Amino acid sequence: MASLAGGGAGRDGDDDLISGINITPLVDIVLVLLIIFMVTATYIVREAIEVDLPRAAHGGEATGTTLAVVLTRDGAIYLDGVRRTEEELAARSREAVAKDQGTRAIISADRASLHGAVVRVIDVVKGAGVSRFAINIEKEP
Known part of the structure; x- marks a missing residue:
């Protein structure tokens, strides 16, 4: 047992x-x-929006509320990854400024895009009330 x-x-x-x-x-x-x-x-x-950024030796980092504006070589405008017209860019910029007065715009323009198109985008953003903006660059090694 x-x-x-x-x-x-x-x-x-x-x-x-x-x-x-x-x-x-x-x-x-x-x-x-x-x-x-x-x-x-x-x-x-x-890879969503391909832009060939110009290079610069000295560039800074931006913080806070930002609008990401992209201008492609063919003149298309994207705001935060969505294709927009100039009127839509202005309206969305005004909405962002109404929510936060310190809103900044970071403009990424393809190096092959026309200077006049870049100036036009800056003018549209500034006209909507965004007083602070930056041009996005790719830092040189």
Whole structure:
């Protein structure tokens, strides 16, 4: 009888080991997928509107509420990644200034875009009440 009790106790011990679930591999897989998503998301966003920025040796960083205005080489205007007309750009700029007086505009113009088109975009943004703006550049190495 002693041998039966010993055998039964061994089986009860095995049942206690299986009662827990190890989630460490699941967490590892989720973290790897999160990192892959974060890295690929930056490439997806940057390829949305292709602009060849001019280079400059000295450039600063802007912080605060900003309007991202992009002017492509064919003259198309994008505001925060959405194609807009000049009228829509002016209306959205006025809305942003109404919410925050310190609104800034960062204008990214393709180096092949016409100077007159860049000046026109600056004029539209300033006419909407944005008093602070910057020209986006690519820093020279």
